[in-house]
Amino acid sequence: MPMTQYKYVIGDPHVCSGCMICVNTCSMFYFKVIGPEWSRVRVLRIEPGLDFPLFCRNCEDAPCMSACPNEAIFRTSKGVVMVNNKKCNGTGACIAACPYSAIHLNPDTGKAIKCIQCGECVERCPADAIWTTTSNELEERDPDGRILKLHDDHQKALYGRQSE
Amino acid sequence: MIKGLGGEILWVDLTEKKIEKKPVDEKILKKYLLGAGYLSKVIYDMVPPGTDPLGPENVLGIATGTLTASMFPQSSRHVVAALSPLTDVWGESHAAGFWAPELKLAGYDAMFFTGESSNPVYLNIKDDDVSLEDAQIVWGKDVFETDDILRERHGKACRTLAIGQAGENLVRMAAVMNDRDRASARAGLGAVMGAKKLKAVCVRGTGKIEVADPQNYLKHMDKFYKRMLENPFMEGRVKFGTTSLVELMQHIGRLPSYNMKQGVFEGYEQISGDRITREFLIKPRADWSCLQRCGRYTAVEKGPYKYVGGSPEFESQSSLGSRCGNDNLESVLYSHHLCNIYGMDTISVGATISWAMEAWEEGLITSEDTGGIDLEWGNHETIVKLTEMIALREGFGDLLAEGSYRAAQKIGKGSEKFVMAVKKQEIAGQEPRAQKSMGLAAVTSARGADHLYAFPVLDEAGFDDEIRERFGKKYLPEMAERLNPKYKGIMVKMCEDYMVRVESVGLCKYGTQIPPEFYYEDVALALRIHNGLEISPEELEEIGERIVNLNRLFNVRLGITRKDDNLPKRLTDDPAPIGPSAGEVVELEQMLDEYYKVRGWDVETGVPLPETLERLGLQEEAKDIGE
Numbered sequence: 046m047p048m049t050q051y052k053y054v055i056g057d058p059h060v061c062s063g064c065m066i067c068v069n070t071c072s073m074f075y076f077k078v079i080g081p082e083w084s085r086v087r088v089l090r091i092e093p094g095l096d097f098p099l100f101c102r103n104c105e106d107a108p109c110m111s112a113c114p115n116e117a118i119f120r121t122s123k124g125v126v127m128v129n130n131k132k133c134n135g136t137g138a139c140i141a142a143c144p145y146s147a148i149h150l151n152p153d154t155g156k157a158i159k160c161i162q163c164g165e166c167v168e169r170c171p172a173d174a175i176w177t178t179t180s181n182e183l184e185e186r187d188p189d190g191r192i193l194k195l196h197d198d199h200q201k202a203l204y205g206r207q208s209e
Numbered sequence: 210m211i212k213g214l215g216g217e218i219l220w221v222d223l224t225e226k227k228i229e230k231k232p233v234d235e236k237i238l239k240k241y242l243l244g245a246g247y248l249s250k251v252i253y254d255m256v257p258p259g260t261d262p263l264g265p266e267n268v269l270g271i272a273t274g275t276l277t278a279s280m281f282p283q284s285s286r287h288v289v290a291a292l293s294p295l296t297d298v299w300g301e302s303h304a305a306g307f308w309a310p311e312l313k314l315a316g317y318d319a320m321f322f323t324g325e326s327s328n329p330v331y332l333n334i335k336d337d338d339v340s341l342e343d344a345q346i347v348w349g350k351d352v353f354e355t356d357d358i359l360r361e362r363h364g365k366a367c368r369t370l371a372i373g374q375a376g377e378n379l380v381r382m383a384a385v386m387n388d389r390d391r392a393s394a395r396a397g398l399g400a401v402m403g404a405k406k407l408k409a410v411c412v413r414g415t416g417k418i419e420v421a422d423p424q425n426y427l428k429h430m431d432k433f434y435k436r437m438l439e440n441p442f443m444e445g446r447v448k449f450g451t452t453s454l455v456e457l458m459q460h461i462g463r464l465p466s467y468n469m470k471q472g473v474f475e476g477y478e479q480i481s482g483d484r485i486t487r488e489f490l491i492k493p494r495a496d497w498s499c500l501q502r503c504g505r506y507t508a509v510e511k512g513p514y515k516y517v518g519g520s521p522e523f524e525s526q527s528s529l530g531s532r533c534g535n536d537n538l539e540s541v542l543y544s545h546h547l548c549n550i551y552g553m554d555t556i557s558v559g560a561t562i563s564w565a566m567e568a569w570e571e572g573l574i575t576s577e578d579t580g581g582i583d584l585e586w587g588n589h590e591t592i593v594k595l596t597e598m599i600a601l602r603e604g605f606g607d608l609l610a611e612g613s614y615r616a617a618q619k620i621g622k623g624s625e626k627f628v629m630a631v632k633k634q635e636i637a638g639q640e641p642r643a644q645k646s647m648g649l650a651a652v653t654s655a656r657g658a659d660h661l662y663a664f665p666v667l668d669e670a671g672f673d674d675e676i677r678e679r680f681g682k683k684y685l686p687e688m689a690e691r692l693n694p695k696y697k698g699i700m701v702k703m704c705e706d707y708m709v710r711v712e713s714v715g716l717c718k719y720g721t722q723i724p725p726e727f728y729y730e731d732v733a734l735a736l737r738i739h740n741g742l743e744i745s746p747e748e749l750e751e752i753g754e755r756i757v758n759l760n761r762l763f764n765v766r767l768g769i770t771r772k773d774d775n776l777p778k779r780l781t782d783d784p785a786p787i788g789p790s791a792g793e794v795v796e797l798e799q800m801l802d803e804y805y806k807v808r809g810w811d812v813e814t815g816v817p818l819p820e821t822l823e824r825l826g827l828q829e830e831a832k833d834i835g836e
Contacts, residue, residue, distance in 0.1 A: 062495035062502040080417030093517045094491040094506045171500040
């Protein structure tokens with residue numbers, strides 16, 4: 046992945062306890078319900094002993110953006126990739142395009158939802174396992190690339206289709 | 210309309226293979242809440258005296274709490290209950306995990322299983338679709354294999370609750386497991402599932418939970434989280450879970466050792482939390498909405514005791530370690546892991562083995578009985594081997610699978626006096642001569658000896674402020690003194706009322722009792738913002754009291770009276786031989802008198818008085834016990 050200045054949220058699978066507070070914070074903050082399907086973050090437990098909090102990586106080339114036939118996905122001046130609800134009609138093209146399974150449809154509205162790096166969950170993580178970063182910052186914090194390597198090593202389980 | 214619920218209850222007739230969905234009975238909910246309370250009422254009504262715990266007439270209930278799957282700290286829990294095949298009285302056990310929240314998200318709050326299937330089955334739930342499936346592919350498999358197979362079949366996102374081979378083999382200390390290594394361990398309820406030929410409940414829920422006050426929900430949670438995170442207990446809880454209780458209990462002489470002959474163990478450092486943390490801990494693990502993450506994920510990397518998996522906690526260290534005189538930590542961890550995969554209660558397994566070890570020491574059990582197995586204290590190979598043999602009911606394990614009470618009845622020769630049990634269930638890891646309230650709590654617990662029914666830990670670690678706040682200044686200093694029997698009847702009564710209520714809303718005792726951060730006012734607030742239930746702290750207290758009384762009536766109906774509320778003679782008559790609590794006995798009768806009085810139960814018989822039952826709205830049930 047090329048270096049970018051774009052921000053995204055990342056979590057440490059060795060530190061995350063798997064408590065789902067990030068997931069529930071998100072669905073409550075945005076949709077006023079508790080429900081992982083309404084959340085923009087997922088948490089996946091993979092034994093032995095790994096818990097992955099999973100977010101949009103805010104890719105520089107943002108394949109979700111180019112995939113959308115309705116041009117409903119755009120990048121703000123601050124670098125956040127967002128969904129324009131007025132334009133989104135739930136084609137699901139972004140879902141197929143996202144290499145991180147980080148975008149899906151809200152079951153009620155049928156419109157795409159994804160993490161927009163608001164930081165509400167980061168603030169509430171009781172294990173301090175997630176934080177907002179950029180590729181450069183992450184490299185500084187984790188020079189051996191342990192965290193991204195863990196994600197890469199479990200790619201198939203993490204980014205396969207959620208329903209599987 | 211009550212918010213924050215799944216909404217429906219599943220009624221599964223295993224004989225007829227019929228599944229019915231009914232709404233939660235709001236009348237019951239308002240009187241008993243959900244969880245332990247709801248099960249208490251339904252099973253009381255459906256399971257009369259004379260029922261065979263392992264027969265088709267027994268009813269197995271599994272219920273979430275009103276706050277299960279909420280964002281309140283530590284709100285992941287469910288309760289399993291039935292007539293117990295171990296105690297022959299009220300049987301109830303609880304666990305945390307993700308299974309219960311998943312059930313809520315599928316739209317259900319509880320399920321009841323009646324009858325008995327002719328072939329092994331499992332219940333599969335995918336939101337609205339609920340079906341009984343042939344369990345041939347998982348019958349005979351352990352809990353972890355069952356989880357793997359069912360999630361391979363129905364989707365990795367499913368959560369499973371299952372029994373292992375122990376439950377299938379009707380081992381009387383079989384657990385109901387969930388999320389692989391979480392255990393509703395006590396009272397042998399896994400055997401009830403086994404008898405019904407119900408192997409597992411696999412759940413996938415993709416729904417949502419609507420709460421009563423969504424606008425202010427996170428604001429309130431932020432306050433709860435802040436309090437929990439700033440509690441001085443947090444740091445140690447995260448670092449050690451409950452494993453470091455070995456060191457703390459050794460320090461006060463409350464670490465059951467050598468079948469509770471004594472409360473100190475010379476090898477305690479070898480099985481300590483410190484050692485587990487340094488040598489075997491992979492990471493602390495949490496369940497749904499849990500901030501404290503006392504769950505451990507551990508591994509022994511090589512040797513005969515190699516494994517990787519969840520936990521242990523203090524109870525397993527003491528039961529499979531000090532209680533059996535065993536200072537080989539790898540074997541403690543491994544036999545604990547075996548209990549998880551076979552689906553057994555580590556407390557009863559370790560305690561039953563330790564009973565056999567003492568009977569061996571006394572020459573009452575010989576190698577003829579054991580088939581050549583050596584029962585010397587601390588023989589870790591024996592402990593590991595017997596754990597497996599109990600689960601599979603092999604050889605001498607078949608006798609131990611009955612629990613220490615029944616095994617001693619068979620062996621006879623005076624081995625009965627080494628049974629450290631109340632109402633046939635083995636006493637958990639609290640040497641009560643070093644903490645009197647725990648002795649009383651073991652005796653009054655409706656489900657046979659169990660530390661969690663009252664969980665009276667406030668006299669354990671200097672919670673004077675909380676005692677003042679919760680009970681009143683006038684009870685200090687005596688109530689806070691763990692060796693002083695005074696006021697322990699009052700304390701255990703109030704702790705029971707609170708704890709059964711905690712188990713009825715789906716919360717953990719960690720956070721509500723130790724550390725005692727959240728109390729009635731907080732739970733009342735949570736019920737308001739999550740469920741929209743307006744229940745005052747006083748009414749909540751009464752609900753707890755009502756549940757305890759109904760549990761008692763369930764047992765009184767089965768013939769339980771004060772004579773059954775009794776500890777093994779060792780603990781009431783023999784002074785603790787060594788350690789910081791040397792010379793102490795449990796002054797049980799004195800505490801019991803106080804307890805019955807404050808409960809409004811007859812002091813002679815231990816039966817609830819008519820006016821008590823009337824005050825709690827249990828007039829109908831009162832008729833069942835006559836005069």
